[in-house]
Amino acid sequence: MRTAHRVTDVVDAETPLLAAGVPLMERASFALALAVASDLRARRGRVVGARIGVLVGGGNNGGDALIAAAHLARRGAAVEIVGVGRAMHEAGAARARAAGARFLDADQDAGELAGRLAGCAALLDGITGIGASSGLRGRALEVVTALRGAMASRPRGERPWVVAVDVPSGVGVDDGALPEGVLPADRTVTMGTAKPALLLPPAEVAAGEVTTVALGLDLTGASHAVVRLEAGDLAEEWAVPGPADHKYTRGVLGIAAGSDTYPGAAVLATSAAVRAGAGMVRYAGPDAAAAQVLTRHPEVVRGLGEADQVGRVQAWLLGSGVGAGDTERLAWLERTLTHAVERGIPVVADAGALAVLPERLPATVLLTPHAGELAGLLAARDPRAGWDRARVEALPVRALRRAVDLTGATVLLKGATTLVAGPSGPVHSQAEATPWLGTAGAGDVLAGLAGMVLASRAGDLTGAGADPELTARLGAVAASVHGRAARRAAGVEGAAGVEASRTRRAPAGGSVGGPITALDVAEALPSVIRDLLDGTLGG
Ligand SMILES: NC(=O)C1=CN([C@@H]2O[C@H](COP(=O)(O)OP(=O)(O)OC[C@H]3O[C@@H](n4cnc5c(N)ncnc54)[C@H](O)[C@@H]3O)[C@@H](O)[C@H]2O)[C@@H](O)CC1
Ligand SMILES: [K+]
Incomplete structure (x- = not known):
């Protein structure tokens, strides 16, 4: 059975762990970097030298992406970071910089930026996660829209491998809405538990393959928002007749x-x-x-x-x-x-x-x-x-x-x-x-x-x-x-x-x-x- 939990339940489960000093973001971003590295190795043979574009929003979703970017830069990837939010997770940005990641001029023409990002081997979508309401706005929407256009004009085999952090940014996390301006992912690395949008139409088609990172959240008291039954x-649930059964039973x-x-x-x-x-x-x-x-x-x-x-x-x-x-x-x-x-x-x-x-x-x-x-x-x-x-x-x-x-x-x-x-x-x-x-x-x-x-x-x-x-x-x-x-x-x-x-x-x-x-x-x-x-x- 695959299951997903609502945002409020995830936040409630995170709160005591964060209060106890459990390094959730460290766990999340390390697992994220591992997933990206493993996909790159499978697709291109190596991480060293691979150009990785990272779209970073102003919250902790961007923080996850920045720390993962630092890990990938240390493994020899050529990491290029684009901030599309009003702020940036400071500690994450400092680590990415120290690891050798490059910060692109965030104010440059969205079309030029998109053209550059569309040539990367992989892209991380760390704009928004569970803290945002549905639908990207402002600069984030502008850059993603330009990027979707730039990617669509490339042959399928030459498009970057897109990894969404927690959820594809902009989806309705709890209701599965898929507004304009969501970057479709090939993989989503989701933190702690799957979010409803990853199992619900229409958003699920933007999630690609879903990898769940175990963060140690205690969700036993929370009800499942979405369930997908497996074989x-x-x-x-299937009724199998026993020896005492007959057509009426x-x-x-x-x-x-x-x-x-x-x-x-x-x-x-x-x-x-x-x-x-x-x-x-x-x-x-x-x-x-x-x-x-x-x-x-x-x-x-x-x-x-x-x-x-x-x-x-x-x-x-x-x-x-x-x-x-x-x-x-x-x-x-x-x-x-x-x-x-x-x-x-x-x-x-x-x-x-x-x-x-x-x-x-x-x-x-x-x-x-x-x-x-x-x-x-x-x-x-x-x-x-x-x-x-x-x-x-x-x-x-x-x-x-x-x-x-x-x-x-x-x-x-x-x-x-x-x-x-x-x-x-x-x-x-x-x-x-x-x-x-x-x-x-x-x-x-x-x-x-x-x-x-x-x-x-x-x-x-x-x-x-x-x-x-x-x-x-x-x-x-x-x-x-x-x-x-x-x-x-x-x-x-x-x-x-x-x-x-x-x-x-x-x-x-x-x-x-x-x-x-x-x-x-x-x-x-x-x-x-x-x-x-x-x-x-x-x-
Ligand atoms: N809270 C935690 O304990 C953990 C959170 N983690 C990460 O943190 C994320 C949640 O972080 P936050 O609560 O900071 O929120 P997010 O980072 O999901 O979103 C908030 C940011 O997005 C901007 N924003 C909101 N709506 C927008 C819109 N429509 N268009 C463009 N920008 C918009 C806000 O200005 C803010 O900068 C999770 O999805 C996950 O990736 C993980 O690190 C694991 C631990
Ligand atoms: K995201």
Whole structure:
């Protein structure tokens, strides 16, 4: 599990150590210099003689960068320092100077400065860290903007290796905002614990590879702001049948997906659910779609009539492939959702079901909007806040949290990185998907998979003493398994391929894979789940 902590919690954890005289900045800057040196050796063979540009702001983030600059200068690098803040960490500057680093004229033309920096082997971004609000200003913004331009005009292989100190300067550290004027990093060396922006869209793409320096902070009392589940965590949450289990104890999922207009959603959602190991699927949709489902999956049972006539289900998937004009189906979905909520049955509410939500919902209802649907939901319930798709994409965590507050439900926001949060607990951020997954029907597969995961853990979700954060965690499990199945189907291979999928940059090796259909993703589920349980799935 990867985790991140909020700025206030990091500051609270640092304070007693600083009061006790623990040299946190020494530790941070030494580890930073080691990381830069190791990257330089890997990329160029040596540190001696390498030109390293250091962008320094006025606070302790600049202090970290200056002391690291001193270490690198002592190892023989040609270090050039550019101050872009009103002040400069004095002790750090003195050490850098004493070690032989050069201070460039900070007032020179930003374009000239940028041209010089763009020719360096490596750049350290030590302008702002956790002490600044989102968005660089003034001279810092001017220099970074010029530098981004100068770097963009060079061939990719001739651009400097960028290492961000703690966070890429200017990102919204806690909310993951990515304003104009952030220098995208190849690596971020983060101090003590990862910061939310390093795991959250849209800022995470500017972080590159993240290295966390252990500073000895005691964060045991602080809650996680962001959690990213890894393979071992998924396996722990996955319900594995025992000898006493049978189809009813393994979880019966009711699926009301698909319509005469979109019958394919029924096939995709049921395929995902049965391939992910549902004990039973009851399909409660229109006849034409049901015929297609049964042709492909004879194991599916039809559920006819109203919710109380369908037969026992432990969870529902409602709404995939039901359009806004399908008033009869929407009315049925609304009645079924109410019925399920009254009985404490977990629900995945997707697509059409998002249009028929009651005012308040329990956390065991998992809404699965994409950015446009979330914008619609927020615009309807919070009309004066100006929510639209662009705003949701720029501030996805805020949009997610707002939707949770307004509905009471657990919300899963689909995207290249999928975010899930409930009324309590962290934001889950799962980034395993490949861009190939952005294809029609992929959401129906996720919905069926998520419904099956909730059905298989229904007892834990609703029993006495149920963990109120479990729905969000299981939503994250589904999102991660969905992304991993997409990677497998697409043939994304090797760390480089995975990294390229995440950062949308060209890989140095491995394979970025090729096109897939939504059904391919459903069909990859059994082998991914098997590897997950065998412990052979990485990451
Ligand atoms: N506090 C600690 O114990 C430790 C802090 N460390 C480092 O210190 C950093 C935090 O240092 P600070 O609290 O001094 O704050 P920062 O250095 O993150 O930021 C404050 C500085 O940025 C300037 N600034 C603020 N907003 C700006 C904007 N929008 N555009 C341009 N400049 C802006 C301020 O004028 C000030 O000079 C951490 O991120 C980390 O790098 C590490 O050395 C580890 C220990
Ligand atoms: K920084």
